Amino acid sequence: MNAGKFRAATGARGDGSFLPNLGKRQAAGRRWAAAFAAATIAAVLVLGALVASIVNDAFGLVAMEYTVDPATLAPGGDIEKLSDAELVAALEGNLKSRRLRALGNEKPLAERERADLLALVEDEVIKWEVVETFSLAESLLGRAEVDAFVAAEHPQAKLVFRSWVNARYLSASQSATAIDAGVRSALIGTLMTILITVATAFPIGIAAAIWLEEYAKDDKWNRFIRVNIYNLAGVPSIIYGMLGLAIFVRALEPVTSGAAFGAAADPTGANGRTILSAGLTLALLVLPVIIINAQEAFRAVPRTLRESGYAVGATKWQVVWHHVLPAAFDRVLTGTIVAVSRAIGETAPLVVVGASTFLTQDPTSVFSKFTTLPIQIYQWTARPQEDFHNIAAAAILVLLVLMLSLNAFAIILRNRLRAKKRFA
Amino acid sequence: MTGNFPEETNGRPSLARRARPFEAAIRGLLFVSAAISVLTTIGIVLTLGTESWGFFREVGVLEFLGSLEWQPVIGDFGIWPLFNATLTTSFYAMLVALPVGLMVAIYLAEYASDRVRETLKPVLEVLAGIPTVVYGYFALATVTPFLRSLLGTELVGVYNTFSAGLVMGILILPLVSSMCEDALSAVPRSLREGAYAMGATKLEVATQVVVPAAFSGLAAAFILGLSRAVGETMIVALAAGAGPKFTLNPFEPAETMTGHIVRISGGDISYDSIDYRSLFAIALVLFLVTLALNILSRRIVAKHWEVYE
Numbered sequence: 001m002n003a004g005k006f007r008a009a010t011g012a013r014g015d016g017s018f019l020p021n022l023g024k025r026q027a028a029g030r031r032w033a034a035a036f037a038a039a040t041i042a043a044v045l046v047l048g049a050l051v052a053s054i055v056n057d058a059f060g061l062v063a064m065e066y067t068v069d070p071a072t073l074a075p076g077g078d079i080e081k082l083s084d085a086e087l088v089a090a091l092e093g094n095l096k097s098r099r100l101r102a103l104g105n106e107k108p109l110a111e112r113e114r115a116d117l118l119a120l121v122e123d124e125v126i127k128w129e130v131v132e133t134f135s136l137a138e139s140l141l142g143r144a145e146v147d148a149f150v151a152a153e154h155p156q157a158k159l160v161f162r163s164w165v166n167a168r169y170l171s172a173s174q175s176a177t178a179i180d181a182g183v184r185s186a187l188i189g190t191l192m193t194i195l196i197t198v199a200t201a202f203p204i205g206i207a208a209a210i211w212l213e214e215y216a217k218d219d220k221w222n223r224f225i226r227v228n229i230y231n232l233a234g235v236p237s238i239i240y241g242m243l244g245l246a247i248f249v250r251a252l253e254p255v256t257s258g259a260a261f262g263a264a265a266d267p268t269g270a271n272g273r274t275i276l277s278a279g280l281t282l283a284l285l286v287l288p289v290i291i292i293n294a295q296e297a298f299r300a301v302p303r304t305l306r307e308s309g310y311a312v313g314a315t316k317w318q319v320v321w322h323h324v325l326p327a328a329f330d331r332v333l334t335g336t337i338v339a340v341s342r343a344i345g346e347t348a349p350l351v352v353v354g355a356s357t358f359l360t361q362d363p364t365s366v367f368s369k370f371t372t373l374p375i376q377i378y379q380w381t382a383r384p385q386e387d388f389h390n391i392a393a394a395a396i397l398v399l400l401v402l403m404l405s406l407n408a409f410a411i412i413l414r415n416r417l418r419a420k421k422r423f424a
Numbered sequence: 425m426t427g428n429f430p431e432e433t434n435g436r437p438s439l440a441r442r443a444r445p446f447e448a449a450i451r452g453l454l455f456v457s458a459a460i461s462v463l464t465t466i467g468i469v470l471t472l473g474t475e476s477w478g479f480f481r482e483v484g485v486l487e488f489l490g491s492l493e494w495q496p497v498i499g500d501f502g503i504w505p506l507f508n509a510t511l512t513t514s515f516y517a518m519l520v521a522l523p524v525g526l527m528v529a530i531y532l533a534e535y536a537s538d539r540v541r542e543t544l545k546p547v548l549e550v551l552a553g554i555p556t557v558v559y560g561y562f563a564l565a566t567v568t569p570f571l572r573s574l575l576g577t578e579l580v581g582v583y584n585t586f587s588a589g590l591v592m593g594i595l596i597l598p599l600v601s602s603m604c605e606d607a608l609s610a611v612p613r614s615l616r617e618g619a620y621a622m623g624a625t626k627l628e629v630a631t632q633v634v635v636p637a638a639f640s641g642l643a644a645a646f647i648l649g650l651s652r653a654v655g656e657t658m659i660v661a662l663a664a665g666a667g668p669k670f671t672l673n674p675f676e677p678a679e680t681m682t683g684h685i686v687r688i689s690g691g692d693i694s695y696d697s698i699d700y701r702s703l704f705a706i707a708l709v710l711f712l713v714t715l716a717l718n719i720l721s722r723r724i725v726a727k728h729w730e731v732y733e
Contacts, residue, residue, distance in 0.1 A: 029627035036535055039527035040544060043601070046594050047551050053566040054558070207457030215454055222458075229461045234648070234718035235711065236655025238682050239468060241689070242707045246471035250695060284464050291461065313439070317450045338553075345555025348657035348682065352689045374557045374658075381561045381662055389565050396558050403553070 054400075057393035058164050061139040063150045063157040064179075067127040068094055079121055087117040094125045123180070130179050130387045131157050164394035173360045174371070178387035183376060183395050185362050189275065190344060190372040190402070192363060196279025197286065197343050202336055204283075205290030206325075209332075212291070213298040214320050233288040241352030244281030249273055249353055256280075258367030273354030276366040281353050282346060286339040293335025297328040330417035337410035341403045347374035373399045472711055475704030482698055488705060494668040494684075496699050503709060505668040509678035513589040513660055514653040516674060520593025521649050525600030526635075526642065532601070533608035534630045545602075552598035560662035563591035568663060579675055583665030586674035592659050600649040607641025608634055644724040651717035655710060657682040681706045 073090050074082050082090070088109045092100060103109060109117070122128065131154050134146050139161065150159055172182025208229075216222035248256050249272035255261075256277045301324050309319035325332075355375040363370055373395055380392035432438055480488065483501045491502020528548075532541050568587040572580045580586070611634050619633045635642070665677020666687050679687070685703050693700050 025625050025628070029625040032627045032631075033535055036527050036531035039524050040531045040536075043524065043528055043551070043594075043597055044544065044547050046597075047547060049566070050551075050554070050558070050562050050594075053562060057565060204457045204460055207454045208461065211454035211458040215451060216458070225458050225462060228465050230722065231715060231718060232461055232464060234651060234714060235468065236657070236682065236714055238655065238657045238685055239472075239707055239711050242685070242704060243464070243468050243471055245689065246475065246704075247467055287464070288461060291458075315444060315447055317447050341553065345557065347555065347557040348661070348686055351686050354689075357690070374555055377557050377561060378658065378662065381557075381564060389561075392561055393565075396561060399555065399558070403555075407553075 054393045054396050056136045057390055058397050059136045059139075060162065060390070061134040061143075061146055061159050062130055062162045062179075062387075063132040063134075063154050063159050064128045065131050065154065065157045066129070068125050070126050073121070073125070079118065079126075084114055084117060087114075087121055090121050090125055091117070099124070128179065130177075133386050133390055164390045165397050169391070169394060170398070173362070174358055174376075175360070178380075178385065178391050181380075181391055183373060183398055185359050186371050186373045186376040186395070187398070187402075188362050189359075189370045190374075192275050192366065193279045193282060193350075193370060193372055194340060194344055196276060196366060197282040198336075198340055200280060201283040201287050201290055201339075205287050205336070206294055206332060208287075208291045209294030209298060210320055210325075213295050214316070214324065229288045229291055233292060237285055237346055238348040238352060240281055240285040241349030243284065244277060244349060244353045248277035248280050252277075256367075258365070273356070273369060274367045275363055275370040278350050278353050278355070278370050278372070279366070281349050282343045285346065285349060286343045289339040289342065290336050293339060294328075294332045297331030297335060298324060300331060301327045330414045333417070334410050334414050337406060341406050344403055344406070345374055345399065347378050350375055351378065373402070468711065472704050472708040475701050476708045479698065479701035479705040483702075483705075492670050496702060501698075501702055501705075503681070503706065505670040506679060506681045506684050506706060507709070508670055508672075509585055509660075509664065509668070510654055510680040510682070512585045512672070512674055512678065513592055513656075513664055513680055514650060516586055516589025517592035517596055517653040517656075518646065518650055520590055521596040521600045521653075522646055524593070525597050525645070525649070526604055528597070528601040529604030529608055530630055530635070533605045534626070534634065548598040548601060551594070552602075556595060556656060556658040557662070559591050559595050560658040560660075563587050563659050563663035567591055575675075581665070581675055581677050583663060583677035584675045585660075585664050585678050585680075588660045588662075588664040589674070591663065592653055592656055595656065595659065596649045596652050599652060600645050603645035603648065604638075604642050607638040607645065610641065611637045640724045640727055644721040647717050647721040647724070651714045651721065654717070655682065655714050657686055661686045681710050685710075 070079055073079055074086075079087070079090075091103075091109060095103075100109075103120070112120075132150065138146055147159070150157055169182045170187070171184055172180060173185045175181040212222065212226060212229075216225075253259075253272035256272045256274050258274070258276075305323050305327055306319050309323045314322070350370075350372060356369045356371050357379060359369055359371045361368075377392050377395045377399065380388045380395065383389075479501075488501055488503055491500060492504045493500040493502050494505045532544065536544065564583075564587075567590060568580070568582065568584065571584075571587055572582075615633055615637055616629050619629045624633070660680045660683040664680055664683055666683070667677065667679055668684060669676065669678045671678050685706055688699060688703055693703075
């Protein structure tokens with residue numbers, strides 16, 4: 001900036017005196033400094049608001065109505081206290097004989113497990129039904145209003161505090177009613193999908209990075225590959241979904257449906273819309289990120305390490321395998337886990353590839369239909385009913401815990417590897 | 425290279441000249457792995473290209489790019505309602521991410537102490553690592569109800585592009601702020617010192633020296649942020665509304681390009697139908713727009729680093 005412009009901008013006089021405007025300029029400086037800090041604080045607060053809104057919806061009071069009052073079955077309405085025989089009696093006393101016969105044909109009541117009996121009593125005798133749900137904030141801060149509201153609107157209903165994330169939620173499958181729905185198949189689906197993604201993208205990504213960093217000459221082809229990888233990293237994830245739909249679901253259907261292996265056609269008729277297709281699609285999606293991260297890891301390995309390997313007569317691959325790779329492995333691993341935790345949260349490409357909208361069975365093989373946690377969150381959020389938003393929030397908590405533990409695992413692993421390493 | 429080594433040393437054949445099939449095989453394997461990324465690109469271009477070609481033979485490029493109606497049921501395939509909704513949500517996203525992102529970056533690069541910076545940057549990274557479907561939930565279940573209670577339920581729809589755009593701005597904010605911060609930090613210290621020597625205040629140094637000097641880096645960050653906004657899917661799929669509609673009112677529902685692809689492909693769609701192919705035509709537009717933005721951004725960044733390295 002030249003002196004004239006500076007003088008004009010600051011109002012300084014030619015005689016070197018800055019005084020006339022100094023107070024004003026400093027005040028502006030303080031105002032803007034406060035604004036910059038405020039913007040930063042706002043960004044942090046937004047993260048807080050995001051977490052708060054999810055916790056707010058994942059816990060809270062629920063007003064429930066029943067068909068048979070649990071207090072008539074057990075003292076205080078606590079059916080957990082009943083013995084197995086009493087549970088069977090409760091079932092026999094309240095269910096229609098036709099239903100009893102159907103249950104008996106499946107498996108005689110007397111031979112059933114306790115958890116099974118408890119579930120039956122809850123689902124078929126008491127028949128809890130959610131009539132109203134309240135957020136955590138309402139439940140804690142406005143308990144009186146909640147009580148008054150429920151007393152006026154649903155005098156029959158019983159108010160209970162509910163954590164929407166609970167043991168039953170984690171072990172139950174999809175259901176048409178929110179209170180019975182769980183995330184088990186989605187959780188298994190997520191884990192299986194990610195396993196396929198890692199199993200394919202990790203070795204290929206590392207190999208590609210080794211090629212680019214250790215072997216490739218700086219010629220036209222390799223420059224093209226590099227630019228291409230950067231561009232792929234910027235392609236919207238939904239485009240990968242379209243690619244997966246066209247390639248894995250349709251073109252390679254015999255392979256991805258399992259028909260080609262005779263293992264074959266999933267009885268549920270998944271066609272190409274299988275866990276395998278989903279995992280491979282996500283693998284293509286994270287591959288560029290894994291490659292870029294691994295390249296950085298290899299670049300950080302000191303040159304001297306390679307030179308000393310060559311000096312004792314090692315071949316190129318021996319240097320890479322025995323020296324460069326171990327030295328870079330902690331960074332490679334962290335980079336990969338960051339990429340994979342991104343893949344866990346991906347939703348759009350899996351919707352496009354054909355995630356099942358309503359899956360009550362656990363996936364049995366990689367050729368099964370699939371759903372994943374983010375897909376469940378999407379589908380439950382898209383429903384208008386309040387209680388589905390509650391289970392969506394609960395699924396978000398499960399997803400975030402899964403991602404956090406993966407990241408924590410990455411950090412621990414990295415520190416372990418670092419401690420073992422003799423050089424930086 | 426082998427040519428520089430002797431045929432034999434001490435009467436034995438030189439090790440350097442030995443044929444090593446294993447090494448050659450590894451070399452080939454590594455190259456193939458690297459080439460898979462190129463195959464991915466070819467795959468994307470081919471699938472989008474062929475399916476779109478089928479679509480354009482039936483519909484025509486002119487109608488696709490010229491019509492303001494997208495109603496597959498009666499054969500109207502004009503991309504403008506979808507494209508317009510994408511522009512609207514991206515506009516509001518950038519309206520949030522651009523100023524706030526820049527201010528956060530200026531604060532972190534110029535004002536914050538090392539300790540504050542080391543604490544805040546991981547927080548922003550956490551924000552960047554949250555899955556977009558969670559932001560979608562946040563938009564629909566928290567931000568929209570809040571806006572409705574603030575501005576009135578008649579004005580703000582249950583689904584609207586404004587709230588989707590707002591939350592998308594939050595999503596892109598960490599990306600924009602971290603790229604901007606990198607650009608600001610790359611400005612050499614001597615430039616700042618020069619301005620201080622002339623009596624400039626901290627604010628004047630930041631806004632009149634550092635920001636202009638880092639301008640190309642900042643521009644690249646905004647362009648990349650915009651590209652992310654255009655391709656973002658789950659927030660708009662959940663919060664912006666279902667059903668293509670050409671509207672400039674941000675409080676009305678309107679479906680974006682990505683939202684449309686997700687909604688239609690999530691339902692039962694028969695392959696080889698015009699509806700199926702139309703999705704690929706939309707995806708092609710999406711791909712070209714984001715690719716152009718990404719390339720532009722990378723060009724600008726490369727130029728920027730050339731200046732200061």
